[in-house]
Amino acid sequence: MLRLLLVCSCKRIRQFSYTIFSNPKFNIFLQALEDGLKRADADPSVKAVMICGENGKFSAGADIQGFSSPKRQGIALGPLVSLIERSEKPVVAAIEGIALGGGLEVALGCHFRVAHVQARMGLPEVTIGLLPGAEGTQRLPRLIGVPAALDLITTGRHIPATEALKLGLVDEVVEENTVEAGIRLANKLIGQPLGPRRLSLKPIPRLPNMEAFLSEALVKVKKQARGCLAPELCFQAVKAATEQPFADGVRRERELFNILLTSGQAQALQYAFFAERAVQRWTTLSGASWKSASPQPIRRAAVIGLGTMGRGIVTSLVKANIPVVALEQDVEYLNTGRKAVMLLLEREAMKMGQDAQSLDFHNPARLQFTVDFDGLRDVDLVIEAVFENMALKKEIFKKLSGICKPGAFLCTNTSALNIDEIASATSHPQQVIGTHFFSPAHVMRLLEIIYGRHTSPAAIATAMQLAKAMKKVGVVVGNCFGFVGNRMMFPYVQQAVFLLEEGSRPENVDQVIEDFGFKIGPFRMSDLAGLDVGWRSRKGQGLTGASLPPGTPARQRHGRRYSPLPDLLCEQGRFGQKTGKGWYQYEKAGGRTARPDPWLHSFLSEYRDTHQIKTRFIDQEEILERCLFSLINEGFNILAEGIASGPEHLDVIYINGYGWPKHKGGPMFHASTVGLPRILAKLQKYSEAHPDVPELRPSAFLKKLVAAGNPPLKEWMSCSGSQSSKL
Numbered sequence: 001m002l003r004l005l006l007v008c009s010c011k012r013i014r015q016f017s018y019t020i021f022s023n024p025k026f027n028i029f030l031q032a033l034e035d036g037l038k039r040a041d042a043d044p045s046v047k048a049v050m051i052c053g054e055n056g057k058f059s060a061g062a063d064i065q066g067f068s069s070p071k072r073q074g075i076a077l078g079p080l081v082s083l084i085e086r087s088e089k090p091v092v093a094a095i096e097g098i099a100l101g102g103g104l105e106v107a108l109g110c111h112f113r114v115a116h117v118q119a120r121m122g123l124p125e126v127t128i129g130l131l132p133g134a135e136g137t138q139r140l141p142r143l144i145g146v147p148a149a150l151d152l153i154t155t156g157r158h159i160p161a162t163e164a165l166k167l168g169l170v171d172e173v174v175e176e177n178t179v180e181a182g183i184r185l186a187n188k189l190i191g192q193p194l195g196p197r198r199l200s201l202k203p204i205p206r207l208p209n210m211e212a213f214l215s216e217a218l219v220k221v222k223k224q225a226r227g228c229l230a231p232e233l234c235f236q237a238v239k240a241a242t243e244q245p246f247a248d249g250v251r252r253e254r255e256l257f258n259i260l261l262t263s264g265q266a267q268a269l270q271y272a273f274f275a276e277r278a279v280q281r282w283t284t285l286s287g288a289s290w291k292s293a294s295p296q297p298i299r300r301a302a303v304i305g306l307g308t309m310g311r312g313i314v315t316s317l318v319k320a321n322i323p324v325v326a327l328e329q330d331v332e333y334l335n336t337g338r339k340a341v342m343l344l345l346e347r348e349a350m351k352m353g354q355d356a357q358s359l360d361f362h363n364p365a366r367l368q369f370t371v372d373f374d375g376l377r378d379v380d381l382v383i384e385a386v387f388e389n390m391a392l393k394k395e396i397f398k399k400l401s402g403i404c405k406p407g408a409f410l411c412t413n414t415s416a417l418n419i420d421e422i423a424s425a426t427s428h429p430q431q432v433i434g435t436h437f438f439s440p441a442h443v444m445r446l447l448e449i450i451y452g453r454h455t456s457p458a459a460i461a462t463a464m465q466l467a468k469a470m471k472k473v474g475v476v477v478g479n480c481f482g483f484v485g486n487r488m489m490f491p492y493v494q495q496a497v498f499l500l501e502e503g504s505r506p507e508n509v510d511q512v513i514e515d516f517g518f519k520i521g522p523f524r525m526s527d528l529a530g531l532d533v534g535w536r537s538r539k540g541q542g543l544t545g546a547s548l549p550p551g552t553p554a555r556q557r558h559g560r561r562y563s564p565l566p567d568l569l570c571e572q573g574r575f576g577q578k579t580g581k582g583w584y585q586y587e588k589a590g591g592r593t594a595r596p597d598p599w600l601h602s603f604l605s606e607y608r609d610t611h612q613i614k615t616r617f618i619d620q621e622e623i624l625e626r627c628l629f630s631l632i633n634e635g636f637n638i639l640a641e642g643i644a645s646g647p648e649h650l651d652v653i654y655i656n657g658y659g660w661p662k663h664k665g666g667p668m669f670h671a672s673t674v675g676l677p678r679i680l681a682k683l684q685k686y687s688e689a690h691p692d693v694p695e696l697r698p699s700a701f702l703k704k705l706v707a708a709g710n711p712p713l714k715e716w717m718s719c720s721g722s723q724s725s726k727l
């Protein structure tokens, strides 16, 4: 909410509460601000004007809901910013809290900007598929130069006031009352010439090599954008500022803004913005929610197992300022784990610069390594990250149940195993919960939080609070094999492998999926994660290996189609990157650069011959549809079972844990844009062609939604007989 303060000759302040972005919905009451400015200009007793926020916040910008509202107004914030700039009386912006998007653009129209030291500012429009549409793309480069403006506008990052001061974005940073500091500054400015402070009149600071700089910057922006339109159009708008006079640049900004506004991508990104917030309001099937649960404080935590996942989990906890006890099975593993954790923390400290002091990870009171379970007696929460083996996990939980205090929360990082069975090994099953981190755990934002039959609401609330403390997004889901993310991933990977049997190559499939916008296709992902992980799991399930009954058909299990291809690769010692060979070949064991492997191509040909599979050309459409629609189909099953309480949960999981392109909104949002009747028709077609693949059989819930007339996503859950969407 913005206010206008009029600084009068008698030094008395008359305050008009002209809201331009109302809280909480940020509606724009521009007329009131415009009237106020005109009155201030006309009133000789007013000598200066100050714009500030209320409740310690300047402004979060325009109402994002408004951009997709059918009653979208043609709001003219740009002309208002120009009006501020043209004022004959000095206008000062006093920035507290946040100045984002349209809020910062208003501040750019002011002649001076004072910010509180704890304020943050930025132009985050790109993150919601737009560009700064109130002349910000034209004023910012004139103020701070093209490289810095391009960086802020194409990434949307928020910067602290101290950085804003260094960039010249604000004139002064204060530690005291910002409004009072602003009034003092306004008083000093009365009578001074304002021409040099009007950004629209300033030339763009020249670079000796502007053209070369811009072409290099474009390559970088496009590479990072991965098919997302907004960063490139943000770039074009700033480029226009370097080539055209201010008014023409503004016209170009408006044109580009409208292209983005009507692109489906802006809608998808804005959906993702609200979906991420919606999943914070969790509910369980039995109706537990924040209302019925309070998070418990975590003063000290423990992590068991310092392998791939445990190391990242320890790092995340330390970064969240939670003292940690890290435990391994023996001294040798402990030393390896300790080295790995310390390396990760050193790297994090380097990235954090001065703030790293707060990590204090060499202090044993903050981070302690042990092989003794006794060290876990006084912790408030334990996260187990040992091998994916039920017997081992149960043994550990039984031990924890005897050692830890009764109120301690016992979390498991299992990727798929049954939370209830793990909880059954303890005497406090209400304290047991799944906290499924994603690799690398200190980087990935997702935390899938799985409640079992007995998990208490307090345990869910505490895990959600923990996710927030670690700057992760927690998504609460029910208990089933693979939970939400891995359960949906299974049919996707299965289709990818079936496509190889039928004629594709790993690089064809990966290319199609990466062109869609995924960071990495299924085969490169599998090589990265290690093919042995899935192999071990399949052996555990009796699908391959010694326990497979003799005479089992090679390509069938329990009457369903099965592909032994990944098992055969593992039998050859091809585990992916770690062995230098998998679906691709690498320069060496541990190498990162995947190259198509002629050996694999011949292996696939021989395999097809052996099993008399007729090779055919498979086009991109079929690859994409079979992989993605089978994943989406499983999503509908999950919703119907009440494992997740809305499609936004599935989308947040896929965007933050599996690299689904955010500008496509997540799998379920994507399904809604493709249209459910089309998805159903395609699944029916593929299912008829592959009757032995149950994952391609359309979900009953999908059929029900199509029969109900393909309702919009936010109405899906009201058709499920389960819970309603949070959006």
Ligand SMILES: CCCCCCCCCCCCC[C@H](O)CC(=O)SCCNC(=O)CCNC(=O)[C@H](O)C(C)(C)COP(=O)(O)OP(=O)(O)OC[C@H]1O[C@@H](n2cnc3c(N)ncnc32)[C@H](O)[C@@H]1OP(=O)(O)O
Pocket: 024, 025, 026, 060, 061, 062, 063, 064, 065, 072, 073, 074, 075, 076, 077, 078, 098, 100, 101, 102, 103, 105, 124, 125, 128, 131, 132, 133, 134, 258, 274, 277, 278
């Ligand atoms: C064809 C012609 C049509 C013409 C029509 C178009 C008009 C043209 C006008 C052009 C003007 C352009 C102006 C400008 O360039 C565009 C913008 O300003 S876009 C908005 C930019 N701002 C942002 O992206 C900020 C987004 N918000 C945040 O980053 C964070 O919310 C925060 C502000 C940093 C606060 O973070 P937290 O403290 O963690 O709190 P939450 O995130 O949980 O938020 C609390 C609550 O507020 C809701 N909310 C926050 N910001 C907005 C917002 N800008 N609009 C709407 N709602 C917002 C958020 O959703 C939470 O509510 P909940 O969802 O939980 O109910």
Ligand SMILES: NC(=O)c1ccc[n+]([C@@H]2O[C@H](COP(=O)([O-])OP(=O)(O)OC[C@H]3O[C@@H](n4cnc5c(N)ncnc54)[C@H](O)[C@@H]3O)[C@@H](O)[C@H]2O)c1
Pocket: 304, 305, 306, 307, 308, 309, 310, 327, 328, 329, 330, 333, 384, 385, 386, 387, 388, 389, 392, 396, 413, 414, 415, 416, 436, 437, 438, 439, 529
């Ligand atoms: N690797 C991934 O990408 C990933 C992602 C999400 C979840 N997970 C899950 O996380 C868990 C750990 O996986 P990981 O990849 O880190 O495994 P890992 O093999 O890299 O590490 C497991 C660690 O547990 C230790 N350990 C084994 N028994 C122990 C015991 N009795 N006491 C203490 N420590 C013991 C081992 O010494 C080893 O260091 C598994 O349940 C896995 O399914 C893995």
